[in-house]
Amino acid sequence: MKIWQIIFILFFIVGCKESYTPKPRGFFRIDFPEKSYVNIASKYPYSFEIPSYSRVEKDKRNPDHQNWINVTIPANKVEVHISYYDLTDPKKSSRELLIEFMEETRRLAYKHSIKADAIEEQIFMNPAKHVYGTIYKIEGNAASPMQFFLTDSTKHFLRGAFYIREVPDIDSLRPVINFIEPDIIRMIETTSWN
DSSP states (O other): OHHHHHHHHHHHHHHTOOOOOOOOOOOOOOOOOOOOEEEOOTTSSEEOEEETTOEEEEOTTOTTOTTOEEEEEGGGTEEEEEEEEEOOOSSSOHHHHHHHHHHHHHHHHHGGGGTEEEEEEEEEEEGGGTEEEEEEEEEESOSOSEEEEEEOSSSEEEEEEEEESSOOOHHHHHHHHHHHHHHHHHHHHTOEEO
């Protein structure tokens, strides 16, 4: 009889143990605006289309470079840094400068390889507008999910870097990245030289 009472008490204690399953971590819902585009002012030696919900600001960190701008989307804490270099320099040939800037862009993109899961390089060519370049898509918890450079190989060199001013957490930032990437591709595809 005592054995049955002990078994019953043990069964009762084990059977009443509540199992707890934590809820998965949730993220805020992000509402995105409808896509539409406008061309940036032609006061720069380049032009391209940007989303209508973005704005162009001078790069305050580099005031000596008058053609450097930031395309910002404040609602999503997005910045696309645009750096422009003129390849006509009396001290160096345009070929030397082009190789130097291309290598610098590649080095800056691969600087994110520490946190990145993968870096995919994609060649871009638009012979009708003399625009050629490389797009670096950086996967994972890197600070910059996309970088690129565009050039005509003789006079113009444009570098772009896409940043989200938040702690890199790919799970929560993926919707923003997926929304902004087509805008950056549109910038690249509509680039022309002035």
